[in-house]
Amino acid sequence: MSTVTEGAALDAAELRRRVAGFVAEHDPATTGQKEFLAARFDAGLAWVHFPEGAGGLGAPRALQSVVDDEFARLGAAPEGREGLVIGLGMAAPTILAFGTPEQRERFLKPLYTGEEVWCQLFSEPGAGSDLAALGTRAVRDGDAWTVNGQKVWTSLAHQARWAILVTRTDPDVPKHAGMTYFICDMQAEGVEVRPLRQITGEAEFNEVYLTDVRLPDSLRLGGVGQGWKVAQTTLMNERVAIGGQPDPREGGLIGIVADLWRDRPELRTSGAHDALMRLWVEAEAARMTKERLRQQLAVGQPGPEGSAAKYAFSRLNQEISGLELELLGQEGLLYDDWTFRRPEGVAFTKRGAGFHYLRSKGNSIEGGTTEILRNIIAERILGLPAEPRVDKDVAWKDLPK
Numbered sequence: 001m002s003t004v005t006e007g008a009a010l011d012a013a014e015l016r017r018r019v020a021g022f023v024a025e026h027d028p029a030t031t032g033q034k035e036f037l038a039a040r041f042d043a044g045l046a047w048v049h050f051p052e053g054a055g056g057l058g059a060p061r062a063l064q065s066v067v068d069d070e071f072a073r074l075g076a077a078p079e080g081r082e083g084l085v086i087g088l089g090m091a092a093p094t095i096l097a098f099g100t101p102e103q104r105e106r107f108l109k110p111l112y113t114g115e116e117v118w119c120q121l122f123s124e125p126g127a128g129s130d131l132a133a134l135g136t137r138a139v140r141d142g143d144a145w146t147v148n149g150q151k152v153w154t155s156l157a158h159q160a161r162w163a164i165l166v167t168r169t170d171p172d173v174p175k176h177a178g179m180t181y182f183i184c185d186m187q188a189e190g191v192e193v194r195p196l197r198q199i200t201g202e203a204e205f206n207e208v209y210l211t212d213v214r215l216p217d218s219l220r221l222g223g224v225g226q227g228w229k230v231a232q233t234t235l236m237n238e239r240v241a242i243g244g245q246p247d248p249r250e251g252g253l254i255g256i257v258a259d260l261w262r263d264r265p266e267l268r269t270s271g272a273h274d275a276l277m278r279l280w281v282e283a284e285a286a287r288m289t290k291e292r293l294r295q296q297l298a299v300g301q302p303g304p305e306g307s308a309a310k311y312a313f314s315r316l317n318q319e320i321s322g323l324e325l326e327l328l329g330q331e332g333l334l335y336d337d338w339t340f341r342r343p344e345g346v347a348f349t350k351r352g353a354g355f356h357y358l359r360s361k362g363n364s365i366e367g368g369t370t371e372i373l374r375n376i377i378a379e380r381i382l383g384l385p386a387e388p389r390v391d392k393d394v395a396w397k398d399l400p401k
Contacts, residue, residue, distance in 0.1 A: 010048075010059045012066045019045060019070040028076040037078060037113040045071075046112050050096055054104050055112055062295070080114075082345030083156055087111040087118035091164050093237045098181070098222040098230050107162070107183070119160035120238075121151040121184060121208055122231070126401065128153070129369045131166070131235075132175040132228060133399065136210060138167035138182065145169075145182070145220075147190075147213040153365065157193045157206040158342050160186045164234060166227050171397040178396055179227030183219040190214075200358045201338035204346055238367050239306035247287050252349060253320040253356060254283040260327060267327045275323050279316065286312040304380035311373040314363035317348070321356040328353055 026039050040046055041055045048063050050056025071077050081088070088111070095107055110116040127134035136149025147167060157163070163184040170178035184191070190213040195203035222230040250258050261268065261276055289312070293305050325332040335354040348359060364370045378384040391399055 010057060010063065012063060015045075015048065015059070015063055015066050016070050018043070019067055020074065023071070023074045023076050028074075033078060033080075034113045034115060036076070038109065040071075041109050041112050047092070050108075054096065054108055065294070078114075080345070082347055083117055083159060084111075084114050085346070086120050086155065086160075086164075087116070087162075090120060090234050090238045091118045091162070094164060094181075094221060094230060094234045095183075097233050100218075102218070103183070103221070111162075116161040117156060117159045119154050119157040119163045119186070119206075119208075120234075121154060121157075121163045121165040121210075122234075123153045124150060125152055128365075129372050131231065132179065133396075134166060134168060134179070135401075136165075136167045137171075138169050138180060138215075140169070140217075140224075143217050145215045145217065147182075147184070147210045147215060149210050151208040151210070152205075153196070154193075154206045154208050155204055155346065155366070156344075157186065157208050158195065158203075159344055162186060163208075164221075166231050168396065169224060169227070172395050173225075174393055175391065175396040175399065176228045177225060179231070180224050181221045181227040181230040182215050183221060184210075184213070184215060185219070188213050188215070195342055197340060198359075199361065200355055201340060203340065203342045235368065236304075236306050239310035239373075247290070249284065249287065250280075251287070252283070253317055253324070253360075254280055256349060256356070257320055257324045257327070260324065264327075267329075272323065272327055275326075279320050279323060282312075283316055283320070286316060304376050307368060307373045307376040308381065310367050311370060311377065314360075314370055317356075317360040317363050321353070321360045324353045325357050332357075 022040065022043055022045060026036055028036055031039075037046070044052055044055065044057035045067055046055035048057050048059040048067055049061035051058050068077070092108060092111055095103055095111075099107070107116075111118060121136075122131055122134075124134050124136060134149075136147065136151065138145045138147045145167075147165070149167070151165075154163075163186055165182045165184040167180055167182060168178055169180040172178070186193075190211040192209040192211070194207045194209070196205040196207055197203045198205060257276065258280065261272075286309070290309050293309055332353045334352075336352040349356065368376075375387060379386050
């Protein structure tokens with residue numbers, strides 16, 4: 001039976017039955033997580049909307065939540081996946097959309113099991129918000145490319161085995177037209193990772209220097225010069241991965257502050273009460289909006305709505321963490337640990353109030369700056385006039401640097 005036919009025949013009840021049978025055969029209490037996830041991938045229960053052989057069953061995307069919920073109900077939800085968000089949320093859908101069969105076979109399974117961590121080589125010192133202005137150069141040499149340049153704000157590059165990389169391959173055409181997208185081997189000669197210590201004391205971000213890095217053409221995703229198109233798929237999925245993840249009611253920072261309010265009545269004031277109620281309502285509205293976004297994703301690729309979800313995530317995190325510090329007063333100024341370290345994942349809510357407040361400042365930059373997201377919301381959702389852009393028809397080499 002073909003993938004399409006089988007996918008059409010699958011429903012929620014059938015998928016629950018498959019999950020139950022799978023868990024019965026692979027006891028999560030006695031099976032290592034990577035082994036369990038590898039078997040789950042082979043059974044098509046990783047991403048059920050992916051094709052057979054790529055971790056899926058060709059089923060409707062809307063059924064993914066059914067599978068995830070059933071694994072969680074049976075005590076088999078994966079744990080410790082914070083460091084895999086780039087691979088799971090950005091690299092995987094991009095490889096699915098633009099990868100060759102060989103690339104899908106090589107990368108998707110170890111990406112899903114967590115055997116191979118991914119990072120994202122997009123932003124540069126001179127190309128952050130305006131990503132299409134990037135200058136990292138890739139020059140073709142037979143069946144390979146030589147890459148030179150610098151990337152910045154690279155989360156978890158110190159852990160990564162692979163990276164998604166956007167380069168400049170043709171400086172003689174307008175900036176959006178001369179880009180090409182690659183999978184980069186982070187162990188290749190010429191790749192240097194340097195830590196960027198953040199205001200939190202940690203260095204989850206990095207600078208990455210690429211000096212005469214040789215990448216075979218088999219690591220190219222999409223056509224030569226189509227890098228912007230491929231990158232758009234990554235960016236739309238990135239915003240959903242950061243701002244659109246499912247949360248229970250009072251999930252995330254709003255739950256931490258609500259519990260603080262309940263447990264510490266001596267901290268309460270009428271002004272703080274008003275602020276908490278406003279933020280609680282906004283967080284609940286954002287949670288329900290994200291649920292609607294996930295339902296929209298069930299029938300297609302993410303659109304500009306993901307930008308709105310990520311913008312709301314950033315703003316609410318910053319306001320809620322500010323209220324937490326206000327409630328705690330002097331106690332909130334005590335910072336738990338400023339030791340320099342390079343974490344294995346990004347944990348927004350697993351430390352103290354000071355960390356919440358400082359780390360949330362980075363939410364305005366990562367996954368699309370707040371200013372860029374506002375433009376996307378204004379132009380693509382609200383239909384407002386676009387900002388004037390005078391460089392659309394100018395060759396990249398002629399742009400001011």
